[in-house]
Amino acid sequence: MTAVATTAPPRPAAAARRKLRPAPLEYGRRTWLRAVMVVSFIFLYAPIVTLIAFSFNNSKRNVTWEGFTLDYYVKALNNTALHDTLINSMIVAFWSTLASTIIGSLLGVALQRFRFPLKGPYEGLIHLPIVIPEVCMAAAMLVFFAKFVGIPFGLFTITASHIAFSFPFVAVVVRSRMAGFDESLEEASRDLGANPWQTFFNVTLPYMMPGVVAGALLAFTLSLDDFLITFFVSGPSSTTFPVKIYSMVRQSVTPEVNAASTMLILVTLTVTAIGMWFQSRSGKKSVGHG
Amino acid sequence: MDKRKSIISIQHVSKRFGGSVTAVDDAHLEIEEGEFFALLGPSGCGKTTLLRMLAGFELPSEGQIMIDGQPMEGVEPDKRPVNMVFQSYAVFPHMSVERNVGYGLRVTGVGADETKRRVAEALALVKMEKFADRMPNQLSGGQRQRVALARALVKRPKVLLLDEPLSALDAKLREAMQLELVRLQQSVGITFVIVTHDQDEALSMANRIAVMEAGKVRQIAPPAELYEFPNSRFVADFIGKMNLFEGRVSGASGNQIVVDAKGLGRIAVPFSGSAQGDVGIAVRPEKIRLDRSEPGNDRIRLRGRVTEVAYYGDESAVFLEDSGGISVNVNVPNEARSTTPAFAIGDELWLSWNPADTLVLTA
Amino acid sequence: MRDWRKEKGAFAVFSLPGTFWIILFFTLPLLIVWVYSFCARGPQGQIIYDFSFDNYLRALEPIHLKIIGKSLGIAAVSTAICLLVGFPMAMGIAFAPPKWKNPLLVLVALPFFTNQLVRTYAWIAILRTNGYLNQALGGAYDGLVNALGLSDTLVSYSPPDMLYNQWAVIIGIVYVNLPFLVLPLYATLERLDKSYLEASLDLGASQQKTFLLVLVPLALPGIVSGTLLTFILAVGSFLQPKLLGGPDSEMIGTLIERQYKESRDMPFGSALSFLLLYSTFILLWLRSALAQRSKGADFA
Numbered sequence: 001m002t003a004v005a006t007t008a009p010p011r012p013a014a015a016a017r018r019k020l021r022p023a024p025l026e027y028g029r030r031t032w033l034r035a036v037m038v039v040s041f042i043f044l045y046a047p048i049v050t051l052i053a054f055s056f057n058n059s060k061r062n063v064t065w066e067g068f069t070l071d072y073y074v075k076a077l078n079n080t081a082l083h084d085t086l087i088n089s090m091i092v093a094f095w096s097t098l099a100s101t102i103i104g105s106l107l108g109v110a111l112q113r114f115r116f117p118l119k120g121p122y123e124g125l126i127h128l129p130i131v132i133p134e135v136c137m138a139a140a141m142l143v144f145f146a147k148f149v150g151i152p153f154g155l156f157t158i159t160a161s162h163i164a165f166s167f168p169f170v171a172v173v174v175r176s177r178m179a180g181f182d183e184s185l186e187e188a189s190r191d192l193g194a195n196p197w198q199t200f201f202n203v204t205l206p207y208m209m210p211g212v213v214a215g216a217l218l219a220f221t222l223s224l225d226d227f228l229i230t231f232f233v234s235g236p237s238s239t240t241f242p243v244k245i246y247s248m249v250r251q252s253v254t255p256e257v258n259a260a261s262t263m264l265i266l267v268t269l270t271v272t273a274i275g276m277w278f279q280s281r282s283g284k285k286s287v288g289h290g
Numbered sequence: 291m292d293k294r295k296s297i298i299s300i301q302h303v304s305k306r307f308g309g310s311v312t313a314v315d316d317a318h319l320e321i322e323e324g325e326f327f328a329l330l331g332p333s334g335c336g337k338t339t340l341l342r343m344l345a346g347f348e349l350p351s352e353g354q355i356m357i358d359g360q361p362m363e364g365v366e367p368d369k370r371p372v373n374m375v376f377q378s379y380a381v382f383p384h385m386s387v388e389r390n391v392g393y394g395l396r397v398t399g400v401g402a403d404e405t406k407r408r409v410a411e412a413l414a415l416v417k418m419e420k421f422a423d424r425m426p427n428q429l430s431g432g433q434r435q436r437v438a439l440a441r442a443l444v445k446r447p448k449v450l451l452l453d454e455p456l457s458a459l460d461a462k463l464r465e466a467m468q469l470e471l472v473r474l475q476q477s478v479g480i481t482f483v484i485v486t487h488d489q490d491e492a493l494s495m496a497n498r499i500a501v502m503e504a505g506k507v508r509q510i511a512p513p514a515e516l517y518e519f520p521n522s523r524f525v526a527d528f529i530g531k532m533n534l535f536e537g538r539v540s541g542a543s544g545n546q547i548v549v550d551a552k553g554l555g556r557i558a559v560p561f562s563g564s565a566q567g568d569v570g571i572a573v574r575p576e577k578i579r580l581d582r583s584e585p586g587n588d589r590i591r592l593r594g595r596v597t598e599v600a601y602y603g604d605e606s607a608v609f610l611e612d613s614g615g616i617s618v619n620v621n622v623p624n625e626a627r628s629t630t631p632a633f634a635i636g637d638e639l640w641l642s643w644n645p646a647d648t649l650v651l652t653a
Numbered sequence: 654m655r656d657w658r659k660e661k662g663a664f665a666v667f668s669l670p671g672t673f674w675i676i677l678f679f680t681l682p683l684l685i686v687w688v689y690s691f692c693a694r695g696p697q698g699q700i701i702y703d704f705s706f707d708n709y710l711r712a713l714e715p716i717h718l719k720i721i722g723k724s725l726g727i728a729a730v731s732t733a734i735c736l737l738v739g740f741p742m743a744m745g746i747a748f749a750p751p752k753w754k755n756p757l758l759v760l761v762a763l764p765f766f767t768n769q770l771v772r773t774y775a776w777i778a779i780l781r782t783n784g785y786l787n788q789a790l791g792g793a794y795d796g797l798v799n800a801l802g803l804s805d806t807l808v809s810y811s812p813p814d815m816l817y818n819q820w821a822v823i824i825g826i827v828y829v830n831l832p833f834l835v836l837p838l839y840a841t842l843e844r845l846d847k848s849y850l851e852a853s854l855d856l857g858a859s860q861q862k863t864f865l866l867v868l869v870p871l872a873l874p875g876i877v878s879g880t881l882l883t884f885i886l887a888v889g890s891f892l893q894p895k896l897l898g899g900p901d902s903e904m905i906g907t908l909i910e911r912q913y914k915e916s917r918d919m920p921f922g923s924a925l926s927f928l929l930l931y932s933t934f935i936l937l938w939l940r941s942a943l944a945q946r947s948k949g950a951d952f953a
Binding site: 346368369376378380382393398441442 | 859862867
């Protein structure tokens, strides 16, 4: 019995490299699905794109395209009312982000780390601002400040409300980050002589940081973009950027409004992009931390 | 040997992914009707890809596949006369055992009465009749596998494909299922093609095995032939254990070649093919005999000292080193009922074997 | 996880700020609204603490019931359209070549990060009488008519009213909530073991049968969960009915806003708010109950 040779008869010469049909489960390569995706993405982006495009329209009524201009951006940037509301938005976003990040990060750690009575209902309460219909929360904040506390609407009322609905988001983000934390790192730190505070600052906090940053960026975006709650608790002299855009829209949709909106979009997208870039970077870094 | 009808013809099939990864490289083989055929190889060798191409879930980049004389180009998986048992079994979690097994009949328009009858038959075949109304999450892994088998067999395919059927089972169950799969195949009489990385499985179950490495088919042969007459270092090493001595051919006469092998000196080995230049001289561990006194020179022999003994109950693996540092491993059956080992570490022994048991590896 | 009693100090530091804020600036306000919902409104708009269910009963009057019904109806239609549009999108991403998945997900999520107000009012310019859509349709119509030489016989394009009605509101709600449905749907489909689909095909079922008999049942928990969430969000919409809607499309959100801003009828607004809140809770409870049930049959 000879060993079976496996030399095959000679290969057909130069088998042509043909483009393969999609395999049975490669739905992503089928024409009809691709067509649906393209149409869907057009649907998703066309409104934003047209809005941005028509912010450059050289026409006050902004119905048909009448030429490219940056005039309305200049107008928007020189609009003192808009200017002031932008400053307001930034001030509110800054303080809201600062407070939400601190409160939310601490809470995120607490939820991940500690067992305590009534933890279930407490978690439900913390998640409420995330799932509650915005109009309900807006009404609650209005009633609270106007009737109960009796202070006038202003930057304080806006900021306090923003913090209330932002810090739960930060808590969720930080908590999920902490879920991957190896607690024996803290034990090692204590074993080597560090006290709890040193351990927190030198071991826990560095690990938390990507979650904290992601939460902060989220809080910033939520505050900057918020409309309804701010609308309810802002006063005539203390509106924010989105609220001002709303009143402009109620009058007419001029290129100036579009320009202002485009600038708002740019800011939030930039912040989001930074956040995503940061997250992907820290994703690679934390592999080394193990 | 009378040639049985070829049921699967794989003709110069290659599969490339993403332009750079070649998963299957010019596979060319025939599988005969009624045989139990195994695709064997280490992970990543392309065996699963080849199986999936038979089922229709991957499309060959080059080449053609014919099943029962019909070309399979453009034939979707649901239209092929083959059925597959998936590695994860893929038993539908939202259907009972009976609905699972009848699924393939219902969706192809088989009537309710006939479906019921055939499902009962299939369940009896795998001894799962009592579980007809259970849901998959109430079954063990082995039971789910039987359901997957019944579900495929009820369709009466021409070929049954099995992807690593025993890898998820524990050792005892695995042994039992090996025998049962062979019994099943013989009673149903259809062609089975299994994919496995476990050589023991392939050797004990298959009529013929195709050994694959890095996309290429290295050797196709019945188990004994693969074991005793491997055609390459890879196959010799992958199937069973071996001891390898590198050497150079220094001469040939009749049906013998003369090789200068490291550690063995100049030896004459029966070999009917042609060989020149560098060759591998190999011998299986169970073919080597250990003696304290010098064996006759009709055997190939060398001296070594015992470095380790691993006891396995029915046999022991003895590891020796020769003066040149070459390591040899020998299987010694524990014939005498004794608690004192036959060989101790440090013993100086003679190793020898019949030249006819030598493997000459040219590839 | 440690017991809080073992590290009381640390626990206090980590949890007290959050607890303080949620109690003072969330729970307390809600409680006040709840109390107000049982009060009455005085002639000068002040609150009369006269416990009664009047406001709730008033909310169930036909005129208001109509609005509640309309909200549910609009939300239901919007959610259904989201599902119709979002499911193919989620499928397309889940079954796309691996290197396309992340870019596609980012593309779907990106609009979600832009301001909802901006995304909503963008539709005004598109849907109004001389908006982009009508311009495009009118231009195409006129072009076709002229090409066929029928400009004398057929009337010129009369733009339909696409804005300031419930359909504009629906389009707006679909537009704003689509990412909320696509992303969880994608997650569900991504987790699905593809060998179930392959097994179904292998056994002879066509692609369509495989979709209906295997893919949909196994993805159902995720589909239901995402749909309920989208519905909850849609019911509470404010900007879409306010900016895009007309007399036929008042929703609960705008009704509540009117009570607080124009009508200055806080007790009634509070009752409405809480009705919305109760329904939200019920739907959320339903969602988690269904999620718990499907956990029993482990599909992943």
